[in-house]
Amino acid sequence: MALRIPDLLLFPLFSIRPQFHSTHEPMDDKIAKFDRAVSLSAEEESGAVIHLGLWHSESEPAGFCLVDRLLSHRSIHFDAMRTTLEVAFNPIRGMETKLIEDNRILFRFHHKLDRQRVFDNAPWAYEKNLLVLGMVHEHDSPKRINLDWCEFHVLVHDLPIGKMTKDMAVFLGNQLGRFKDVDMDNSMDLWGASMRIRVSLDITKPLRRVLKLKTTMRDELLITFTYEKLPNFCYICGRLGHLSEACEMQLSEDFVDPGNNTPYGAWLRAPHNAPNRNCIQPSGQLTTGNNRDCPTFISKGCQHNPNGDLSPNQNPSASDQPSSPDHTQPSPPLKLQILHTIPHLTP
Numbered sequence: 001m002a003l004r005i006p007d008l009l010l011f012p013l014f015s016i017r018p019q020f021h022s023t024h025e026p027m028d029d030k031i032a033k034f035d036r037a038v039s040l041s042a043e044e045e046s047g048a049v050i051h052l053g054l055w056h057s058e059s060e061p062a063g064f065c066l067v068d069r070l071l072s073h074r075s076i077h078f079d080a081m082r083t084t085l086e087v088a089f090n091p092i093r094g095m096e097t098k099l100i101e102d103n104r105i106l107f108r109f110h111h112k113l114d115r116q117r118v119f120d121n122a123p124w125a126y127e128k129n130l131l132v133l134g135m136v137h138e139h140d141s142p143k144r145i146n147l148d149w150c151e152f153h154v155l156v157h158d159l160p161i162g163k164m165t166k167d168m169a170v171f172l173g174n175q176l177g178r179f180k181d182v183d184m185d186n187s188m189d190l191w192g193a194s195m196r197i198r199v200s201l202d203i204t205k206p207l208r209r210v211l212k213l214k215t216t217m218r219d220e221l222l223i224t225f226t227y228e229k230l231p232n233f234c235y236i237c238g239r240l241g242h243l244s245e246a247c248e249m250q251l252s253e254d255f256v257d258p259g260n261n262t263p264y265g266a267w268l269r270a271p272h273n274a275p276n277r278n279c280i281q282p283s284g285q286l287t288t289g290n291n292r293d294c295p296t297f298i299s300k301g302c303q304h305n306p307n308g309d310l311s312p313n314q315n316p317s318a319s320d321q322p323s324s325p326d327h328t329q330p331s332p333p334l335k336l337q338i339l340h341t342i343p344h345l346t347p
Contacts, residue, residue: 063096063108064115065136069147070103071203071232071241072129078105081126089118106142122151125231130240132203149200151180153228155270156195158221169197176208176225177201206238207268226270235262 070076082097082105089095089107091114098106109115115135118124124131134145156172166182172195173179181198201207207230213221233240236247236258244262249255 063110064112065109065142066107066115066119067100067134067136067142067145067147068105068107069132070105070126070129071132072127073242073246076127076129084126085124085131088124089114091118100142104143104147106136123229123231125229128232130203130231148202148204149178150203151198151200152230153270154197154199155226155228156197157193157224157226159195159223160221161192164192164195169195172211172223173197173199175211203240207233207240207264209238209264209268226268228270230269233264233268235264238264 070081078099085107086095086097091109091111093110093114095110095114096108098108100106107115107118109118119133119135122131122133124133130150132147132150134147136142136145154173154176156169159168166184169182170179173182176199178200179197180200183196207227208225210222210224213223231240232243234242234247235244237249250257
């Protein structure tokens with residue numbers, strides 16, 4: 001029996017087309033290994049001087065590019081992923097996708113606003129695995145872009161309401177990673193049960209669960225963090241990119257199985273608020289407003305995930321995966337669409 005297009009998305013690993021594995025070695029590491037292994041000859045060391053006219057000439061427009069890698073411990077079907085992402089990104093002026101090396105993908109957009117919208121709507125996830133995006137400018141090599149940082153919205157809990165200021169948001173954001181933005185009201189002060197900040201996180205490090213604030217008066221305050229649209233991560237080591245069952249810490253001789261008392265857990269995912277942004281609900285009904293947990297896109301063959309990503313229907317076997325709805329009953333197809341307002345594009 002011939003497979004339909006949705007079936008190909010449901011069973012990506014059974015295709016005979018090329019696949020790539022998600023192992024990744026930064027280009028800087030490759031260069032460092034090369035420098036340690038060999039010595040350059042005098043001719044190689046001298047290099048070559050290139051004229052500016054030649055350097056600035058291009059065979060075709062470079063376009064507006066993003067480079068991406070997928071954090072996953074298993075093989076992913078590239079063609080299925082490319083098709084899904086091109087439809088999900090939904091650029092008005094179009095785009096091209098190319099696999100440039102093992103688990104490093106180049107997206108070329110034909111308008112800067114298409115690229116900016118995709119970048120600003122991070123984090124993205126494919127099959128609940130984080131997609132790490134990096135901007136590629138005209139004179140950048142996409143193989144040299146650092147893809148160890150990704151922006152998230154982080155909720156800060158248990159902070160006294162009088163301390164919810166922009167200066168405090170900047171301080172806390174830089175403790176977590178690199179501060180990017182904070183939700184502010186017209187009075188330039190923050191108030192509410194939690195403070196919401198935009199932070200670029202180093203994804204090679206464990207997720208930060210708490211922060212102990214100490215003052216010069218020897219006072220101590222423990223604040224906690226939760227993360228919006230958090231994809232797969234390990235409940236043992238707290239790192240993104242693999243599940244507990246694939247954690248290398250289990251291979252250590254002194255490792256003790258924590259059972260259900262893992263150091264990290266689903267409680268690091270930000271709680272869901274009442275929908276108040278243009279958002280397709282599982283029933284297919286469109287709501288309006290500003291819901292921070294609204295998924296980025298919805299398509300036939302994809303399931304709604306409360307953590308903000310959508311992935312082809314699958315039966316997760318790991319205990320640290322969010323439960324998914326029962327798909328034994330047929331459901332009406334949902335039209336795939338971008339759920340964000342897109343500015344009018346000009347040439």
